[in-house]
Amino acid sequence: MSDLLEQPKAETKPLSGAGKSYGIPMSVLAEITHRCPLQCPYCSNPVELDRANAELTTDEWKRVISEMADMGVLQIHFSGGEPTARRDLAELIRHATEVGLYSNLITSAVLLTRDRLAELSDAGLSHVQISFQGSEAQLADRVGGYRGGHGKKLEAARWTRELGLPLTINAVMHRQNLHQLPEIIEMAVALDAERLEVANVQYYGWALKNRAALMPTEEQVDWTTQIVEEARERLHGILAIDYVIPDYYALQPKKCMGGWGQQFFNISPSGKVLPCHAAESITGLQFDSIRDHSLAWIWENSPALNLYRGTDWMPEPCRSCALKEEDFGGCRCQAFALTGNASATDPACSFSPFHEKIFRAAKTEAEGSDQFIYRNFKGGTPEANRS
Amino acid sequence: MSAVPARTLRLELTDASRPRLARHARLKFDKVRELWVLLVPERVLVPDETAIEILNLCDGERSIEDVVDLLSEKYAADRELIRTDVIALLQDLADKGYLINAAEEKS
Numbered sequence: 001m002s003d004l005l006e007q008p009k010a011e012t013k014p015l016s017g018a019g020k021s022y023g024i025p026m027s028v029l030a031e032i033t034h035r036c037p038l039q040c041p042y043c044s045n046p047v048e049l050d051r052a053n054a055e056l057t058t059d060e061w062k063r064v065i066s067e068m069a070d071m072g073v074l075q076i077h078f079s080g081g082e083p084t085a086r087r088d089l090a091e092l093i094r095h096a097t098e099v100g101l102y103s104n105l106i107t108s109a110v111l112l113t114r115d116r117l118a119e120l121s122d123a124g125l126s127h128v129q130i131s132f133q134g135s136e137a138q139l140a141d142r143v144g145g146y147r148g149g150h151g152k153k154l155e156a157a158r159w160t161r162e163l164g165l166p167l168t169i170n171a172v173m174h175r176q177n178l179h180q181l182p183e184i185i186e187m188a189v190a191l192d193a194e195r196l197e198v199a200n201v202q203y204y205g206w207a208l209k210n211r212a213a214l215m216p217t218e219e220q221v222d223w224t225t226q227i228v229e230e231a232r233e234r235l236h237g238i239l240a241i242d243y244v245i246p247d248y249y250a251l252q253p254k255k256c257m258g259g260w261g262q263q264f265f266n267i268s269p270s271g272k273v274l275p276c277h278a279a280e281s282i283t284g285l286q287f288d289s290i291r292d293h294s295l296a297w298i299w300e301n302s303p304a305l306n307l308y309r310g311t312d313w314m315p316e317p318c319r320s321c322a323l324k325e326e327d328f329g330g331c332r333c334q335a336f337a338l339t340g341n342a343s344a345t346d347p348a349c350s351f352s353p354f355h356e357k358i359f360r361a362a363k364t365e366a367e368g369s370d371q372f373i374y375r376n377f378k379g380g381t382p383e384a385n386r387s
Numbered sequence: 388m389s390a391v392p393a394r395t396l397r398l399e400l401t402d403a404s405r406p407r408l409a410r411h412a413r414l415k416f417d418k419v420r421e422l423w424v425l426l427v428p429e430r431v432l433v434p435d436e437t438a439i440e441i442l443n444l445c446d447g448e449r450s451i452e453d454v455v456d457l458l459s460e461k462y463a464a465d466r467e468l469i470r471t472d473v474i475a476l477l478q479d480l481a482d483k484g485y486l487i488n489a490a491e492e493k494s
C-alpha cells in the first residue's frame with residue numbers, strides 16, 4: 001500500500017506548460033477561527049489575527065465544505081485558533097460527514113466538556129488531535145499562557161478514548177520543553193494515544209518573534225533523535241511516533257506541504273485560500289477569498305497559488321538541482337522569513353548560500369533569553385517576571 | 388491513570404482473529420480519482436487490488452482463517468502462500484493502529 005502523496009502521476013494534470021502541474025487537492029486545513037484561550041508563543045497563526053466579526057458564517061463554511069467534496073478533497077482538519085470556540089462546530093462536522101469527508105479535530109482541548117465531545121463524535125468526527133505544551137502542568141501552563149490548561153487536556157484525552165475516538169497527541173517541542181520528551185512519550189502511552197507527533201517549532205509568525213526563547217541547542221536535537229529512535233522500537237505496534245529533524249539543523253529541506261499548491265490548501269477564518277497555514281506571513285501576496293470565487297476557481301486560477309507551483313519559478317541552485325522534484329525547493333515561508341525573498345532556495349538546504357549563516361545564528365539564539373512573547377489579538381505581550 | 392486501560396500490548400493477529408478496520412481507517416471508493424483509498428489520520432493510502440479485496444472481506448465477523456479459505460478457493464492458489472500474504476498485510480495495518488480484532492472486543 002502506498003501513500004497517495006507518493007503517487008502524483010495518476011493525480012497531476014497539466015496547468016500551463018511543463019514544470020507547472022498540480023493535483024486534485026487531497027486535504028484541507030479549515031481554520032475556522034483565530035480565537036483561542038491559549039497564547040502559545042510559537043502559534044502558527046499570523047501575527048495579524050482575524051477578528052470574530054470577520055469569520056465566515058456557518059452557511060459559508062457549509063458551502064465550501066460541499067465544494068471541497070466535489071473537487072475530490074478527502075480529509076478536512078478542523079483547526080484554528082481553537083475550533084471548539086465556534087458553537088457551530090458539530091454542525092460543520094456533520095455536514096462534512098454527510099458529503100463524505102473524513103474529519104479530524106485539531107484542538108487545545110481546554111474548552112471541551114465530555115458532552116461536547118460526545119456531540120462532535122455523534123456528528124461523525126473520525127479522529128481527535130490534542131496539543132500538549134509539556135508533560136506536567138507547571139511548564140505546560142506557562143508555555144500556553146493558560147492556568148489549568150494541562151489538567152484539562154489530560155481530562156479531554158481520557159474522554160476521547162472513553163468515547164472510542166482515536167487520539168493523536170501533538171507535542172510542540174522547543175528548547176524549554178525538549179527535556180520532557182521521555183515523559184511526554186510515557187504520557188501518550190498512558191493516555192492510550194495511537195500516535196504522537198513530536199513537532200518542532202517552525203519559525204515564522206509568532207515563533208519568529210520568539211525564536212531566541214525557543215531555539216533548541218544542537219545537543220538537544222541529537223538527544224531527541226536518540227530518544228525517538230529508542231521509543232519507536234520499544235513501542236512498535238503500541239504508539240506511532242512522527243518526528244522530523246528541525247529545519248535549522250537539517251541539511252535538506254522538507255517537501256513542504258507536498259509542494260506549494262499541489263495537494264493541500266488552507267482556509268483562513270475570513271475565507272482566504274492559502275497554500276499552507278503560514279503563507280500569510282509572506283507579505284505582498286494576495287490570496288483569493290471564497291467570498292469572491294468558488295473554491296474550484298481559486299484552486300485553478302489564484303495567482304498566489306500558481307506563483308510557486310511546480311519548478312518553473314525556481315532560482316539557482318534549485319533550478320539545476322537533481323532533487324528539485326523531490327522537495328520543490330523547500331518552504332517558501334521559511335525562505336521569506338530568513339532571506340526576505342520568498343522565491344529563494346529554502347536556507348534549510350545546505351546548497352543555499354544562506355545555510356551556513358543561519359545555522360550559526362541558530363546556535364547563537366539557542367543561548368538566548370527564555371522570556372516569551374505571548375500570542376494575542378494585541379500583537380503580543382511579553383511574559384512578566386522573566387528576562 | 389485512565390478509565391480505559393492503556394493499550395500496552397501489541398495486537399498480534401492469528402488465524403482466529405476477526406479483524407476489521409477501526410473507525411478512523413475508512414476504506415472508500417473515490418469517484419473523483421476513480422480509485423479505492425484508505426483514509427487514516429493525516430494520510431491517504433492507496434491499497435492495491437489484493438489489499439482492497441482482503442480489507443473488504445475483513446468485516447469483524449470472518450476470521451483470518453475464513454478469509455484465507457475464501458481467497459484460496461477463489462484463486463485456486465497455495466493456501467500457505469495466501470495466508471502469509473494476508474497476515475503480513477493485516478499485521479502491518481494493525482501495527483499502525485488501523486485494525487481492531489473483533490474477537491477481543493467485549494460486547
Ligand code: SF4
Pocket residue numbers: 036037038039040042043044045080081082108131375
Ligand atoms: S498554537 Fe496555542 S495559541 Fe495558537 S491556536 Fe494553538 S493552542 Fe491556540
Ligand code: SF4
Pocket residue numbers: 252253317318319321322323324325327328329330345346349350351352
Ligand atoms: S538546491 Fe533546491 S532542489 Fe536542490 S536540494 Fe536544495 S532546496 Fe532542494
